[in-house]
Each structure stands twice: as structure tokens, then as C-alpha cells.
Amino acid sequence: MLDQLSALQIEALAALADIQDESALENFRVGYLGKKGSLTALSAGMREVPADQKGAVGQKLNEVRTALTAGIEEKVAAMAAAKDAASVAGIDVTLPGLPTPNGALHPLTRIRDRAIQTLRRMGFALADGPEIETEWHCFDALNTPADHPARNEKDTFYLPDGRLMRTHTSSVQIRTMESIKALPVRIIAPGAAYRRDEIDATHLSVFNQLEGLYVGRDVSLADLKGTLEYFFQEIFGPQTQVRFRPHFFPFTEPSFEIDVKLEVKGQAPKWIEIAGCGMVDPAVFEAVSKSRGDNLFDPDLVTGFAFGMGLDRLAMILHGITDIRHLIENDVRFLGQF
Ligand code: DAH
Numbered sequence: 658m659l660d661q662l663s664a665l666q667i668e669a670l671a672a673l674a675d676i677q678d679e680s681a682l683e684n685f686r687v688g689y690l691g692k693k694g695s696l697t698a699l700s701a702g703m704r705e706v707p708a709d710q711k712g713a714v715g716q717k718l719n720e721v722r723t724a725l726t727a728g729i730e731e732k733v734a735a736m737a738a739a740k741d742a743a744s745v746a747g748i749d750v751t752l753p754g755l756p757t758p759n760g761a762l763h764p765l766t767r768i769r770d771r772a773i774q775t776l777r778r779m780g781f782a783l784a785d786g787p788e789i790e791t792e793w794h795c796f797d798a799l800n801t802p803a804d805h806p807a808r809n810e811k812d813t814f815y816l817p818d819g820r821l822m823r824t825h826t827s828s829v830q831i832r833t834m835e836s837i838k839a840l841p842v843r844i845i846a847p848g849a850a851y852r853r854d855e856i857d858a859t860h861l862s863v864f865n866q867l868e869g870l871y872v873g874r875d876v877s878l879a880d881l882k883g884t885l886e887y888f889f890q891e892i893f894g895p896q897t898q899v900r901f902r903p904h905f906f907p908f909t910e911p912s913f914e915i916d917v918k919l920e921v922k923g924q925a926p927k928w929i930e931i932a933g934c935g936m937v938d939p940a941v942f943e944a945v946s947k948s949r950g951d952n953l954f955d956p957d958l959v960t961g962f963a964f965g966m967g968l969d970r971l972a973m974i975l976h977g978i979t980d981i982r983h984l985i986e987n988d989v990r991f992l993g994q995f
Contacts, residue, residue: 658706658714661699665689666721669696673728682732689725696721764995765865765984768892768972769847772867775891776845779884781869784844786832788851789816790823798831798944799908814851814862822851826868827908830937830963833870834945834954841873842961847968858980865968870937872954872961878911878936881962885934889917892971900928909935909963922977929974932966 669689676682689696699718706714762770773783786794795801796808806812807824814822829846846868854860871880886899898918906912912935916928939956946954953959969981976995978984983991 658699658702658710659717662714662717662721665695665699666724669721669725670728673725673732676732679736682729682736686729690722696725761992761995763984763992764972764976764978765968767995768975769865769867769968771892772888772968772971773845773847775888776869779887781843781845781871784829784833784846785848786823786826786829786846788823788849789820790828791820793948794828794831795821795823795825798941798948799827800938800940800944801907805907812853814853823849824852825850825965826866827963827965829868830870830908830941831945834872834942835948837953840953840959841871841876843871843873845869856982858982861969861981861985864981867966867968869964870961871963872937872959874959876960876962878962881934881936881964884962885915885932885964889915889931892975893917893919901934904933904935906933906935908938908941909933910938911935915964915966919974931971931974932964934962934964937961937963 669685673685676685688694691697696718703711703714703718777783792808796803796805801807813824816822826846826848829844829848833842833844833846848866848868849863850866851863852860854862856862871884882901889899890897900916900918901913902916904912904914912933914930915932915934917931918926918928920926937960942954942956942959942961946952946956969984972978972984973981
């Protein structure tokens with residue numbers, strides 16, 4: 658029995674050395690160690706071994722089984738290593754990798770995100786509305802009469818059905834007030850606006866605005882000034898002076914343009930117009946009440962302020978960009994500077 662076992666071990670290990678592929682290895686394993694394998698058959702002979710030899714034979718049996726199992730494992734590892742080596746054959750894995758350029762956010766995206774973050778910290782929630790608007794939401798409800806120049810065919814993209822590409826994000830004020838369930842309204846709406854402008858260094862026919870609206874019981878001009886002064890100091894730095902200059906917008910009364918005093922490199926600090934704002938005109942609340950059919954926005958009970966600014970302009974001022982067209986040309990030589 659001992660001799661048989663030794664012979665089997667020698668024969669098996671010799672056969673194993675010649676094995677090249679996985680299926681042959683599996684056949685080998687089954688052939689020796691499987692239920693009907695030759696080593697398994699030999700161990701069945703243990704029953705006939707005289708008692709005084711059982712210990713030695715048992716030990717030899719274990720030895721052979723261990724040797725075969727270890728041999729199989731080694732073969733498996735060797736085959737895996739050969740496979741790995743084959744898959745990188747001809748590739749110099751010590752060559753340096755190809756550099757992948759780092760991406761970054763577009764300056765417009767960055768200023769928009771910063772503006773949103775700042776205003777959200779102050780309690781403004783995001784709102785939005787369609788870019789294809791009705792004249793009602795874009796003009797009438799915003800107290801803009803039919804003969805207002807903004808409604809001219811020459812200034813605005815009208816669709817055949819009478820709707821138009823919104824000329825400002827102020828339409829979102831109306832959309833929000835029409836649908837909101839309870840006061841206060843405190844929203845911001847960043848988004849695209851469209852005008853039939855000749856494209857030049859300061860005009861695009863599609864540009865970006867950020868609208869804000871706060872309506873409640875006792876919203877005052879002081880709230881408006883405090884909110885926007887804080888906002889622009891967050892954007893341009895805490896020392897920034899902010900000025901409110903009387904102006905006219907159909908949907909606010911009183912209305913203001915906001916200027917910030919900024920230093921353009923190498924020049925004396927100067928006032929730069931940055932946004933429009935004002936106290937919501939009662940005529941706007943009346944229009945909203947009419948379409949809602951209730952008195953949540955009763956002009957005798959609610960007050961509010963609104964503001965709007967151009968995000969492209971904000972990005973240009975912040976980064977000293979002199980031509981708005983750079984913002985949409987996607988030239989990496991330009992974008993890579995931010
Ligand atoms: N909608 C104005 C524009 O596009 C900007 C604006 C001015 C928005 C005053 C406002 C506001 O909400 O109160 O020029």
C-alpha cells in the first residue's frame with residue numbers, strides 16, 4: 658500500500674507538471690482527488706490494511722493528498738500569473754501616464770452658484786419658470802403697458818402663437834405668486850433671458866439673470882437695502898460700498914438701480930451699475946390677485962421687494978472680462994484662466 662501511494666504521488670506530480678490549461682487541471686483534480694479518483698480509491702483500501710500498519714499508511718495517505726492539493730494550487734496561481742503577463746505583453750508599464758487636464762467650473766456657473774449660496778443662507782428658496790412665456794407673465798402682470806418699448810417686435814423674440822422668449826426673469830415673480838400657498842414669498846430665480854440685441858462686447862441675445870422676490874406682511878425698503886448691501890459685500894468683499902440710485906421700472910415703486918464702488922485694476926475706484934430693484938408695485942399684487950382669484954396678495958396687506966441682475970455682467974466685473982462673448986465661446990485658453 659505504501660509503495661502504491663508513493664508510485665501514485667510520483668506519477669501524479671509528473672502529470673501535473675505537464676498540464677497547461679484549466680480544463681486539464683480540473684480533469685487532473687477529479688481524476689485523483691474526486692469521489693471516484695485514484696487516490697480516493699486507494700484510501701478505501703485502508704480497511705484491509707493490518708492494524709499495526711494503519712498509522713503509517715494513514716500518514717502517507719495524508720501526505721500524498723496534501724502534496725497533490727498544494728501542487729494544484731501552485732498550478733492555479735502560475736496559470737493566473739501567466740494570463741496577467743500575457744495581457745500586458747508588449748506594454749511598457751513603467752512609462753509615465755498620459756496627463757488628463759483638470760476640468761473646472763465655468764466662471765458663469767461659479768458666480769451663479771455663489772450668488773445662490775449667499776441668498777439661500779438668507780432664506781431665499783430657488784424658483785423657476787418657463788423660458789417661453791406668455792405676455793401676461795412677462796409684461797401685463799408686471800404692470801408693463803402694451804405700448805412699452807420692451808414689447809416691441811424689434812426688441813423681443815415673439816413666437817407665432819403670441820408667446821415670447823422671456824425678456825427677463827421677472828416673469829418668475831408672477832409665476833411664483835400665482836402658485837404659492839402661503840406667505841411669505843422669498844425666492845430667487847436664476848435663468849436665461851432673451852433680447853433681440855445686436856451682439857457686441859456687452860450684449861448677447863441670450864444672457865443670464867438672477868431675480869429675487871420677497872413678499873410678506875411688513876417687508877420694507879430697509880429690508881431691501883440691508884439684503885442687497887449684504888449680498889454685494891459677500892460677492893465683492895466686505896469693504897464694498899453699495900449705492901441705491903432712484904430709477905424707474907414698471908413693476909416696482911419706488912425703483913432703484915444699485916451701483917457698487919469697485920476698483921478696476923490701475924484705475925481710480927468708480928461706481929458701476931450692477932442691478933435693478935424696488936418695492937413691488939401694488940399694481941403687480943392686483944394682477945396676481947386677479948389671476949389667483951383670492952386675496953392672499955391683497956395690496957393693502959402685503960408689501961415686498963424685488964431685484965434683478967445680470968449674472969454675465971457680474972462675472973465680467975468680478976473677473977475683469979472685457980467682452981461678454983468670451984463667456985459663450987468655450988475657448989479653453991480663456992476658460993483655463995479661472
Ligand atoms: N427685469 C429687469 C431687467 O431685465 C431687472 C429688474 C429690475 C428686476 C428691477 C427686478 C427689479 O426684479 O425690481 O432689466
